[in-house]
Amino acid sequence: PSLALRFARYLASENIGLRVFRKNGFETPRGDPWEARPELIVWSGGVNRLAIEQSIKEFKEREGVEVSTTYGGCGSLTAQMKTVWEKPGFPDVYFACDRVYMDNVNEWYLASENVSETDMVILVPPGNPRKVRGLADLGADGMRLGVADPVKSALGRLTVDLLKKSGLYEKVYSKVETKAGTADFLVNQIVVSEGKSLDAVIVYLANTAKVRDKVAIVKIDHPAALASQPIAISRISEKSQLARRFVDKILSPASQERFEKVGFRWQPGGKEGGE
Template structure:
């Protein structure tokens, strides 16, 4: 009797994977004790698999540094999250600048265990600063806000524009630009218009929190204050005066995941919840915020990544790190790009279509531009000739591959970018007829060709044309001959599917691939780093 137990990513994926099955054969004639022991072993395995996933997955409390203006929305979502997952969100509400200062002080602290897990800033400029200082690793867009003039309902002072705030006898309040995003935003736009210096001299009250200003207007302590439009929406006693001068300034409310979080996967899970299209963002909209689109809420989403085989060794460690830090599933499929793009046609507009495509070469991205958003260049690698270690045929370049008796292996141009590039290279070099007549093997992947040279040691093939990046782990076992021709290279772009429902998660995955640690891995494998350029369709 054979018992099959699914012990893979339990509860994490709706997609069945046969590799997750463990088979136990039990002889029914043997003692039932054998069955009992086997069953206990399986239970133990299942338990370890469910516990061993992501660092700090079962953490019960997360600490959030939160800009004061988001308090109402965050409190509502924190309560909802606790009811669903029994995770407490402890929040520290203050101005974005003050909170950044707290994060910096915490980073300098000698304490081994840091306190902060998340940082919700009213302006993404604070997140950029936090990233530069290494305080924040990932970020998720949450909402938009614009500064407005807050007055009491009915506008008793008749204020209609910024210029009116300079009138004699009017009591005006603004937030401290060094402590709160709205103060910084107001200063930025009003310095450009020439109003800031005069307004600053006239200001009666300057406070660190935007909600404090709203309360002052509500109570009549001041006549007007510059606050966020979403702040006014929280107070039925207030009215927003929109001046086009202030209206041209829009800030992006952004949630950052603290680099030193005690449990990155737990922090990112709540971040995805807060920024999700169907859970978090509706709450922000109800509270007067504009919001961008977000991913749907999934406790453990599954990201599908298709990649050319040439990229596999360079990205597999980054994929593993991303999976563990995010606490998500990442399904990777590697293969020849000709075969991959042909397969895409059969799964277009279905849930199986890849969220991210990392091409072997630019031509195989251009072929599917209609299905993907703007692509980004990541790397490039040279095409080389591989021969047995001692190079017995004394191959020095492309022309030598046309010698009598040569047995050549190439990639199949119908299935692989490498095969197509090889044909183009030989034609550009004027050697196609001479060299291609020596081809004895057309392989679907470069890895197969490399193995033919390494394993047979010249018994089956004299040479193959592959990418330099394919040779990273066999360079001491083969002879590598450089091809001196401008067409002997391939570029590797990456892009997000137009129909992906997990585009925010996919963006963070690409950010991981474009990170400095990933760059080092690519360069170690024989790639040249090209990140920064953008090509393809919008």
């Protein structure tokens, strides 16, 4: 249906189709500017990548558009946003790693929509040689712990908050040997080194989808061991109609199946932030 959708975009374009409708007395919403093959800029926390890649591919093919994606730690992404605000390249859509990294850019986005959530877990080599059963065990003598960087990554910031709320920050954080920019790096350290470089890492359950046969996963029994992923459209996007359809694709039933398959819980619903 890409040709039909292209025609629909032409009719609903701000500078062509809607201008004709208004001249003929119709009231219309604001549309996107006409482009035969528009490009949507999407920035997303790395944790969401596996869950949305197929949906993005389908969206591009069905709509006949380009989608430029940037994945990374949400601390790094939001810091980069400050340098490109109101400039070409500012993301039309932002899909955050966690609510805290949406709340700190609310002024740049319309109301965000909840999509999913995932648990934080402890990842250890097969057989769990250090017998890690929970957070407290990460403070054991000789423990070599890997965590995400709290400046660059939502996971890193959430890890610090979790340890403080559980009363284990001083005991456990002193065992940190690696602070990584992304959770994928931490996962690879456990998979590749098989415990030779690190004894344990703290990541999201959704980060483990492709390696669950190569690692052991230890659940964290604490209400703060949780991250929620909201999505929002930029206030200044010139492609807000296309961006809205993209968000609807991410909130679709087919997308839900993909999120749940890789370790998320589906949590679509209420909006937060300003309009």
